[in-house]
Amino acid sequence: MYFGSVRFFKHLIATVIFLIIAGLLTTVIFLTVGNSDKLNEIERLNSEKNTLQALNDFSGGGIDDILQILDALGIDNKELVNTIYENDRDAFGDIVETERNGADSEPDNNGSSVNPPVPEPNTEPEPDLDKEQNPYAELFPHLYVNFQPPTVYMNDADYIYLTFDDGPSRYTVDILRYLDKHDIKATFFVIPDDTENGRNFLNTMLNSGHEIGVHTMTHIYEQIYASVEAFLDDFNRAFNLIYEQTGYRPYLYRFPGGSKNDYNEAVRDDIIAEMARRGFVYYDWNVDSRDAMDANWTQMYNSVLNDIANQPRSVVLFHDRPGGYNTVTVIEDIIKALLASPRGYTFSAITPETRPIQF
Ligand SMILES: [Zn+2]
Structure with a gap:
């Protein structure tokens, strides 16, 4: 049981x-x-x-506050940033005015308040141009600088030269602020903006220890690369505006689209020769942030850090053009990462002793 x-x-x-x-x-x-x-x-x-x-x-402390919040939320922030800038056109002028008022003296047109890194406007007679042999010799006789390339360039291993094309614009305000905050000098290849704010930016850049090079006045490829004369004409307008405003005769330039592009094949060698004869030296780049190709934050951050790591020294292409790219959202993070790198990079503006990068 x-x-x-x-x-x-x-x-x-x-x-x-x-x-x-x-x-x-x-x-x-x-x-x-x-x-x-x-x-x-x-x-x-x-x-x-x-x-x-x-x-x-957040109470208007700055664009970086907004960006941190957007980052935290994982939002692609380009559109929002552009909207913020669009809605804040007045701030562009305010900041320039503040900087200007804060300077020791008002900017003037004879360059006495500017400390350019190369000799002051030259007082020597113009070069004795061989007018028989050079068809461009009579064009723009005042368009020249007394710059002789050094016979030996400095050893600049692990140097990083940040360069910004197409500015100034309202984005330049933040870029200058980030550079100042980390005590970094950079090089601006400008499209001079013939407005009061645009002109003041040129003084601000030089007074902050940055270098200015000529980019172009119009940035219209078909126009500037139509002939050597057309290039000189465009360049001369930009050069004169910078010189009139700051008293500084920029000896650096950067070709719109780089020295080798689809538009200048027929004229590039003649332009380079004529510009060299007038004392100007051009710089291309060996690291492209791809900001002009509309790269997003992650693409720019990764590719710039990667490419710099693979170069013995880097001339980095960024833009601070009026249309705006993602540049302003990522530049400080890139700077911070580079400063923290064990490789011990040195940031510098381009100097006469910097061996050019040329395509
Ligand atoms: Zn450009």
């Missing part, structure tokens, strides 16, 4: 114990899963609260 037997009670007790253990286990598992859901929910609410708090705290 099974029921009532010792074996029956043994099985009964075992079954009861099993049921109790199973019940306890189920309860523990249920509570753990439930709590983990609750913990996740609490974490999510906290994160939202922090974001809201950050947004709440």
Whole structure:
């Protein structure tokens, strides 16, 4: 007889114990899963609260505050940044005015308040041009600089030369601020903007220790590369505006589109020769941030750091053009990463002793 037997009670007790253990286990598992859901929910609410708090705290402190918040939210921020700038055109002027007022003296047109890194406007007679042999000799006789390339360039291993093309624009305000904040000097290949703000930027750049080179006045490839004369005409306008405003005669230039592009094949060698005869030296680049190709934050950050790591020294192409790229959103993060690199990079503006990078 099974029921009532010792074996029956043994099985009964075992079954009861099993049921109790199973019940306890189920309860523990249920509570753990439930709590983990609750913990996740609490974490999510906290994160939202922090974001809201950050947004709440933001009171116009600067574009980088906004960018940090957007980064935290994982939002591609280019469009928003552009909107912010579009809505804040006045700030462009305000900041320039503040910087100008903060300077020791008002900028003037004879260059006495500027400390360019190469000799002041020259007072020597113009070069004796061979007008018989050179068809361009009579064009723009004042378009020249007394710059002699050094016979030996400096050893600039692990140097990084940040360069910014197509500015100034309202984006330049932030770029200059980031550079100043990290005590970095850079080189601006400008499209001089013939407005009060645009002109003042040229003084601000030089007074902050940055270098200015000529980029172009129009940036219209078909126009400037139509002939050597057309290139000189465009270049001369930009050069004169910089010289009139700052008293500085820039000896550096950068070809729009780089020295080798689809538009200048027929004229590039003649342009280079004529510009060299007038004392100008051009710089291409060996690291392209790809900002003009609309690269996003991640693409720019990764490719710039990668490419610099693979170069003995780097001339890096960025833009601060009026249309705006992602440059302003990523430049400071790139700078911070480079400063933290164990390779011990040195940042510098291009100097007369910097061996050019030329395509
Ligand atoms: Zn350009």
